[in-house]
Amino acid sequence: MSRTSTSTLRLLLLAGALLAGSSPALADLRMCNTTGSRVGVAIGYRDAQGWTTEGWWNIAPRACETLLRGTLAARFYYVHAVDYDRGGEWTGKSVMCTRNKEFTIRGIEDCLARGYERAGFFEVDTGEQKSWTIQLTDTTGGAPARP
Structure with a gap:
């Protein structure tokens, strides 16, 4: 998977419970892609x-x-996303392990020694809500917004 950081991708975080039309009683971690890319x-x-x-x-x-389905078990989640069509990525300072194909990896230490890749993840503070929706956008300018 080729990754570049040349695009001006930004993210927008929204509380899932505050989204219009969201189902009451659902408790999940959701991701919405508002861009024109996969x-x-x-x-x-x-x-x-x-x-x-x-x-x-x-x-x-x-x-x-x-x-993730069900009530969130943590306050902080970390996200790394890649724009397949235009290149670029959403990244951050928290380094964790990944692979090029589907994965579940326990532990974030010694990624390379264990045969994995290292990638930067950005932090999402859910404020201890029971559900949360993260929205990825490709808008330029401005800092990420929070509810």
């Missing part, structure tokens, strides 16, 4: 057994996918 998404989180990274969810343009 994106691949990997997530990282810490649970009772330690750190886990999972991927890839392929999300069509202007579509949403549920990444």
Whole structure:
């Protein structure tokens, strides 16, 4: 998977409970791709057994996918996303393990020594909500917004 960081991709975070038309009683971590490109998404989180990274969810343009079902177990989730059509990525300072194909990886240490790749993930603070939706956008300018 080729990755570049030349595009001016930005993200917009929204609380799933605040989205118009969202179902009440659902508790999930969702990702909405508001761009005109196909994106691949990997997530990282810490649970009772330690750190886990999972991927890839392929999300069509202007579509949403549920990444984790049920009440969120953590306050912070970490996301790395790749724009398949135009290049570029959504990345951050938290380094975690990934692979080029579907994966679930336990632990974030020694990625290369264990045969994995290293990628930067951006942090999403859910504010301890029971559900959350992350929206990826390709707008330029301005800092990421939070509810």
